Amino acid sequence: MNLVNEWGFVGLFMAIGWIFPTLPLVISWFVRPRKKNDIKVSTYECGVETVGDTWVQFKVQYYIYGLIFLVFDVEMVLLFPWALAYSSLDFFAFGAGLLFIFLLADGLYYAWKTDALVWK
């Protein structure tokens, strides 16, 4: 009966969703004042002039958390099908899931023991 299927609806949603947050910005474009000067557009840093480059390197700690997250993110993608089919599987499915979770818990334990989780 519907002309659009469910993913078409999501597409429509994304197309329309853009419009409403953008609308106030467009209205604002027409009514706002334009009086720019160099002081006004200078970077804010509690009243003093900025020193040096802003786009510095990330602290390495963030990468480590990123890596640990990646491991768990992949894990979660693989756990969802398992959880979805769980009620129709036999007791063996529990053992398989347990093994899988233990492997990841071991990864977390390793990260913990090597002090990767300590914020330095």
Next chain:
Amino acid sequence: MVGCISDLSACLIDAGIGPGLAGFLETLVGTLIVTLLPLTLVIILVWIERKYSARVQDRVGPNRVGPFGLLQPAADAVKMITKEDITPAGADRIVYNIAPILSALSVILIWAVIPFSPVHIGVDLSIGVLYFFAVGSVGALAVMLGGWSSNNKYALLGAFRVVAQLISYEVPNILAALMPVMIAGTLSMQGLVHAQAGMWFAISLPLSALLFFISSIAEVGRTPFDLLEAESEIVAGFNIEYSGMKFGLFMAGEFLHVLTIAILTAVIFFGGWLGPGVQEVPALGWLWLAIKSTILYLLALHMRSTLPRVRIDQLMSFNWKFLVPLSLVNIIVVAFLFKLVQELGLTPAADETTNIIANLPQTFILLLGNLAIIGGVLVYLRGLGREQRLANEMAAAVDEDVEHHPHHDEEVAAAAVAD
């Protein structure tokens, strides 16, 4: 008229419109309602939030514009729209402008899969749960883009923290949502609500509900986890350079996100639109969902106005050394108990899933398992705390001893010589 609320396309066909066009119109109206509803709600949310936190902190809150200050958000919107737009020198212009829109959009998109009543849902995707996790994490991207493109050191620090915080707390958040999916055997949001007809998941899986709510608060970046915009440390974090309506969109996105997680918690764990009379009048589902999510929303507001902010090392330790291991233990225990219940034949029969009595044995066993985990964790934490306190007391006692008897050893030696 009531028929039109429940089934618009049938109503339109009755009015003489072709079925194809009626179906399209129904979809279009549905999309418009679901996109406009959150944006309209923001106006009310801003007022509720300001008034509530004012009351908690013994202030009056907005009370000048309109009755009880109700028109304050509208006045704020007019102010923001008429503000001059300032893009800081050296900013990455395109990214800088996209970020606020993306922030609001990511929240609005979540609303596509929220079931408001048995018949009202944007679209009941078969992978609804995965959809809202996928779309919701775009919000973290928006915050990061905003912080990175502003060419400001504070904003960049905020963006750094987003990377650490938002991705970390996604792990317990998704792991907590795994439990209802396991028991309901479906990823569709409507399916999850139907699976709670006999018993809410919040009763059979209280630990999962708690983990989901806490990590969701962290995902939104609300107090006590508001490190990404910590006013007293990095001034305003990622949105420091934003002004006018662009700042407004970030705020709208954040306020709306809090309500959205309250609604999601209500849908996944508190039975969503389920309530008395929903089978007869489906539109009543809106009311029940509104009541449940309002209570959870006020809880989030209360947390915001009462709790202090945590430090970044505490934040990361709390997630990786407490929430994540707890989620893993929770999965193992619930999976085992659920399989045990099935093997023992205690699951409600297919035709009795809506019967509370038939659901009781399963609920009881799962609840007992959850309480055992919670109790075990509390006992463990108590032991840990006691150990630490004793160690502190010992250290303090040694210090005191040294202070009071600085020449203790010499006295002993002197006494020994005298003997």
